[in-house]
Amino acid sequence: MTPAKQLRIAIEKCELPHPLFLEHFKPLRQRIEDALDGGASRIERVMGPSRVGKSMLINALSRAFPERKVDGRRNVPVLVVPVPTPVSPLQLPLSVLDALGLPVQRSLTTVAMRGRMLEQLKAANTRVVIFEEASHLVEPGARIPPRGAGDWFKTLADSHNRTVFMFGVPRLERLFECNEQLRTRASARRLLLPYDSRIPENMKAFHICVATYANLFRESGYPIDLPASALTYQCYLLSAGLIGVLSRFMQELASQMASESPRILTFADCANAAARVEAAGSPHFPAFANPEATLTEVSPAALHQAFVHVMNDTDLAVPIIREQAGGVQ
Incomplete structure (x- = not known):
């Protein structure tokens, strides 16, 4: 099996037991166990x-x-x-x-x-x-x-x-x-909501999800040549904190390597993959649109607009957060 195929399979099989998932999985599993016990x-x-x-x-x-x-x-x-x-x-x-x-x-x-x-x-x-x-x-x-x-x-x-x-x-x-x-x-x-960029714990959890995928790329011989924080911010602009969109982006990035030998993946590779994914974030702040974004931190306002856009699309009220979140460590 080629390294590219190993990468694709690893990304497609990757399921992230992230905090917002576990927040619902654990009590729902308990509901099922209660039902099976005659509850x-x-x-x-x-x-x-x-x-x-x-x-x-x-x-x-x-x-x-x-x-x-x-x-x-x-x-x-x-x-x-x-x-x-x-x-x-x-x-x-x-x-x-x-x-x-x-x-x-x-x-x-x-x-x-x-x-x-x-x-x-x-x-x-x-x-x-x-x-x-x-x-x-x-x-x-x-x-x-x-x-x-x-x-x-x-x-x-x-x-x-x-x-x-x-x-x-x-x-x-x-x-x-x-x-x-x-x-x-x-x-x-x-x-079950997207990760909210204003909440530090949410952004930390989202960053871990991105890093988990990035580690799979690196272990397969295709390291992504972006600073960890920059990759997280760009993925957030694309996905608005939706793990399903993040997963779809990573799958597309892996698929593009199908005929490539192991090599470093560039910002351009990420931009090409993002262009083939239906973005969930705000069209006013597109992801992977400017290579210089890897050198500067994305503004909290731009990240928040991605979250607002997906919430508005589904007629959900944007929660009021009194304290603004910090960035990814």
Whole structure:
């Protein structure tokens, strides 16, 4: 295997157990463990901007509780269900059955489909159902009223004392606003947010994430020729603190080395990779736009504008921080 291929694989497989990830992973894992121990039904909602790391969180939770055989019978303790778009009353139970990998007679009525879904979930001993992209339920094309969708999830949780997780972008909150019974049954919402440049601990954690990727490049023979702080600031301008965008940038940078022997990566290499990634930060402060940026510290205002831009894009209020953050050490 060539060094370039080793690098690409290392970057793609790299999962960062960073602080904001662990802040949600640990309590959600505990919720699952409680459910498997026969604990009370729970309804949890996790919301955040696109590319903030929701899928990584879902994948990690699912891997922690894999499907297995118990006394020769299939046991699926945690089931991940992608919510289709546009979604309808028939497609909701159908998506659950599809996630279980079961054949379905699509001519079944909505009531019959829901009954089959509940039977199969019970047969698989599924105690936790995780719905990915649940915010599709409140998109304009959805063919199920939000209140009705809320009743459907409440019924699902009530059956077999089941726990339900719902992941999506912040518009998912509308589902709970339209159904007071669902809202009062659910736990308080969880917000998975980007790293905020104004908070020193946040920037330190983001810097560690960038350094982790940079170390993989160096160990593979492709060191990045930028000061550590400069690389962190430029990555922040590009990603606005979204780890998913940072990961995508690092993957693109590694992919560009596919036909290259080990060598030092320059600012130009980083700029080329950044140009092939959908930036999340402010267009007024583009990342890797000026080679001289490696010699000067990026202003706190420019970093903050990246954060503001991604928060505004997802209709989230920018938190008020009384004390301004310092730079990366």
